[in-house]
Amino acid sequence: MDSRKFLQFLVLSFSVALVLFITWFHLPSLPNNDSLLDCNLFSGWCTSKNRFRSFTKPNLIKKTPSSTNNHKHEYDVPHHPLDPLTINEFNKVRAILSTHSLFKSSSSYTLNSIVLEEPDKKLVLEWKKGDPLLPRKASVIARLQGVSHALTVDLTTNQVISHETGLVSGYPVMTIDEMQGILEVPFRNLEFNRSITRRGIDMTEISCLPISSGWYGTPVEENRRLIKVQCYSKKGTVNFYMKPIEGLTVLVDMDRKEVISISDNGLNIPMAKGIDTDYRYSVQKLNGELRLFNPISLEQPEGPSFKIDGNLVKWANWEFHLKPDPRAGIIISQAKVRDPETSELRSVIYKGFTSELFVPYMDPTDGWYFKTYMDAGEYGFGLQAMPLDPLNDCPRNAYYMDGVFASSDGTPYLQSNMICVFESYAGDIAWRHSECPITNLKVTEVRPKVTLVVRMAAAVANYDYIMDWEFQTDGLIRAKVGLSGILMVKGTTYDNMNQVPNQEYLYGTLLSENIIGVIHDHYVTYYLDMDIDGSNNSFVKVNIKKQETSEGESPRKSYLKAVRNVAKTEKDAQIKLSLYDPSEFHVINPSKKSRLGNPAGYKLVPGATAASLLDHEDPPQKRAAFTNNQIWVTPYNKSEQWAGGLFVYQSKGDDTLQVWSNRDRPIENKDIVLWYTIGFHHIPCQEDYPIMPTVSSSFDLKPANFFDRNPILRAPPNFKEDLPVCKARDST
């Protein structure tokens, strides 16, 4: 073969190899295979056959619902010390545990939680891209023979390196298998079956919910993991929540899976008819007739401007680490903003997430008093995050991130499209000024406000929580809670308010015939480990006080004076907001001064909120004592992340933020954590029936003398040339 022919042969061989190579890596996956492991899309709870196992050669496993995300999680490897556990790591943890003496000897156990055990903060802060990854560990919560175990599994040494039991009261977050398993229990009970039949309800029409039972210090609660089950009829509607079987409550032992007692006292209450309660578009009789507006869409002709590399998000002047968590939902870590003066990335938040929720219903009667949900610690806020609808939950150009969580036997499963990331423009204004004609300067300068939104929607049974983290180019971070979904309602004999005797109190609003929307509160408590330009920060209350002028000082009798108080210890930072005793709340770095000598800081700016008014000695309030103040500041402590305690389920309130804060530790110029609670009082109204228009509230973290000047002073306005050329799809 001469050299020319050899070259031809080489080129040909290479081409063939290339084609084969490309084909190999782009082989279409079989639909069968495809749907195997996406539990959210294709099944109720994942059964074991649908879970990721330790494949030596992982198959293609995920069907993309209809949008952008077709990430293959089998190939995931961690790149950052905070990256969540990968499929391989989950499988490794499972393998290590299976050989551990604790589990080897036991025939049945539940792994309630397996998540990354984050490396020490100090190590994470020192770590830089390119450095070797820090040793990977998993934090495991397990239940075994009635005992809760907290273990740390070292994925380098393949060993359990710590193992603790009986630290605090309460039980771990329920697993999804447990929640599902409980629901079968009443059906095996004769009394339950009889009661249903007596009400003339077909057993096949019933849908039941596992309702966390709270803790009230009664003997039946001692050393027993309890849950209550209440049921609904789904006859004629998908919205069974509007058809409660009122008065029937089954108390179940969660570990033994047996009925303890049945309370049955609502026989006289007729089943609501559920007319017009189905909210699915497909069953509406007026399809299309109620289109109230023409299509409108957020368009980015040059594509989105964020980049997501693994779990690292970069957008505009922001960078942060984003990960799904089974308990918290979204975890934002190491949020940093670029200073336009120095081009330096400056730290704002080390870690921020929804630490706990508290949703007490305001009805002390038998079937209702215990409804005092703590959704993160009881049900898992992330576990309840449903796949987002790619055209309606988020705009078209959103990026979707999946969660990979462990099921109760340790096998990983996919929570697909759990978080979306998108840029938003509502037509709002980032800053503006027009010179008024008086000054004879012809100036109008306006900048559009574009933000980056990170969103999750958790449907904790009936309620939907839309959780947003919003980043603005001016350095502001907004955390927003949107409430939608379906009310928890109570059956009643009344059809109309005119039947209700004047002195009778309904504990809520008559929403429909035989349906009362019971009054309740929502509290969402955020953990905000602020690191303003470093970990050592102080909390400053800038109190705004009326100052009277002295005789002859001024024609004014009074003015408002800002008085700065640096909090020395935790109790200085237990704060109840007050309209008539207002303050600003700054987290500052006392060692980092601006050019003008002001300490670099961020302030917490509350939005509309509500405070819990329950008695502090009321058991639910004791367990949710983290809502006793709106703001708290604690010194950083790795073990103090869950405001209601590590084990919230049936907790007695011995491990709450209130308990920690009462130790009154020093917090000045320390690594501190800021806590803020958004509250809502919800008196339902008929408009909330059969599905609630979203109600939202938010708070802001806003730079305050952090930047030397407005960081978006030099941002350009919109120009005509920036805007896209669009046409309606059907005109193509």
Next chain:
Amino acid sequence: MDSRKFLQFLVLSFSVALVLFITWFHLPSLPNNDSLLDCNLFSGWCTSKNRFRSFTKPNLIKKTPSSTNNHKHEYDVPHHPLDPLTINEFNKVRAILSTHSLFKSSSSYTLNSIVLEEPDKKLVLEWKKGDPLLPRKASVIARLQGVSHALTVDLTTNQVISHETGLVSGYPVMTIDEMQGILEVPFRNLEFNRSITRRGIDMTEISCLPISSGWYGTPVEENRRLIKVQCYSKKGTVNFYMKPIEGLTVLVDMDRKEVISISDNGLNIPMAKGIDTDYRYSVQKLNGELRLFNPISLEQPEGPSFKIDGNLVKWANWEFHLKPDPRAGIIISQAKVRDPETSELRSVIYKGFTSELFVPYMDPTDGWYFKTYMDAGEYGFGLQAMPLDPLNDCPRNAYYMDGVFASSDGTPYLQSNMICVFESYAGDIAWRHSECPITNLKVTEVRPKVTLVVRMAAAVANYDYIMDWEFQTDGLIRAKVGLSGILMVKGTTYDNMNQVPNQEYLYGTLLSENIIGVIHDHYVTYYLDMDIDGSNNSFVKVNIKKQETSEGESPRKSYLKAVRNVAKTEKDAQIKLSLYDPSEFHVINPSKKSRLGNPAGYKLVPGATAASLLDHEDPPQKRAAFTNNQIWVTPYNKSEQWAGGLFVYQSKGDDTLQVWSNRDRPIENKDIVLWYTIGFHHIPCQEDYPIMPTVSSSFDLKPANFFDRNPILRAPPNFKEDLPVCKARDST
């Protein structure tokens, strides 16, 4: 000519005629002509030559800035009883006044305000489209020889039908001519010139502002219309606000146009350098380098879905009347929402607008104590509304509405692009629910939230107020205030906080070398004439109170109980908000019950706000006593629309909402007006320099048992086919 040729001739003639006709109507207008009467775009204040005169044949008069609006106002005729005065009507009023004895005999007078005198509410409510228009009247405020006159001009009979003087303390809203005229006064004063020269400032570099002087009960204020003038240097920056000539205040008699006294005591304070204060994009040195994100745009491939017919706006399930007003800015009237059950348009608001603002600065020293602006009643909130930037103040598809106002001699002029109307979609969710896997129902239903925004941006000298009314399809109305623009700052000798002695209080924050941002409040008070299904309404405070359970009643110790209190008289509805004594605030129609017997209502939902803490006896607070409570309810009274009084300028506080409300009139089942104040405490920070990122707050009017159920239950989701196909403009 045979018939064929005749036909050819006809066709040809017709074609030529058509071409001529088209050419005639589309002749490009001369730029000269074009710009003649748009005062906002092409000149400082309008001088008399730029105003609309009584043309018998009006010329083309308006140059469209770059967008949609090219309405010819000369042809305007009123179609609705609430439509603002037209150019012809303004000219008629002017003609009628010029022959009136009062003005005929006087050589100089000022017409401070000419607006439509709205017909009696009863007549407006009875009026229907197609009915003859109600008689047109103008309400005129004039100043003449030191006396303020309130007149009503009947445009049917061409007569002045009412004429009153000396009703209350204070003076009318300044005219723009007056504001401008004042600024020349100091320059004719030797002492002022000397002081400027002594400071080494070039007279040509100076920009001055007319600062309302408040009222403090001193002899110099008696029977004199006063204003204070302070000046700035515009050397090297368009942002002269950041270069105050500190300590120099000129007290001017506004009627006599003469200097009364000069206070001059800041000679030691150096002029701030103003470096990096210019915010214009054209002068930034980093053009383009700081583009933080790719273009993003709200696109509506089928066009906007609202219709605007004169001043009537129809969008989705809403209809309302919208008009510009020189004092209030935006007036929303007869806002009605369609009930999907009955298809009936139901009344929500008869009239809503920004009644007054109060902006007290918190510095009691000589050059600052009097800065306690009441922007609507002193400067005219609508008069200060600048033309909106069509690509940045509002999205591309916005509709723009002009204001036509009267200048101080009565001639109408154009306030172009004063209000915009657009649909907004931020990626938010109107309602959603996902069934969680536990129930084994595969349901995810989500509806995108699209709203209609009505916006104005008023630049009252330094500050910019972005005023939004936002309408939601679920029946909610949100009123939002955005604050941007430029701070009012104070010169100081300090360069850095390390120079400030510990005990010295600066009244604000050191923002830049030699510049303090002085602490201040903003209060914006809304007039909300609610007409829920008719005029006779009641105000119900639904108080949320802790209720302790009795012994043995429940394992719970407490719950929250909603206690309804119908306000009988005005004092029952003087409300200070409290986080720990919360209430809902409903306006209901006691005669209109829902299907279930709940009274039809809307509730006021406050957002984040602030309360005035100034001493009630402090003169500024007395004048702004409408901020003593956050909520008030008064019986409808045509003369009680301006919360600070008809004549706010130098008022003594004898005509405020507080004074009216203290009469404690019955308000149950009456035509009532709800008042709400949004407040802000503003401690400036360096990020506000040299131009402030927008800070906003809002309140909602939300249906509460107004609809029988969620009114957008049947709204469709977004479908893929609804979304447009877009490409970047430069790819065309």
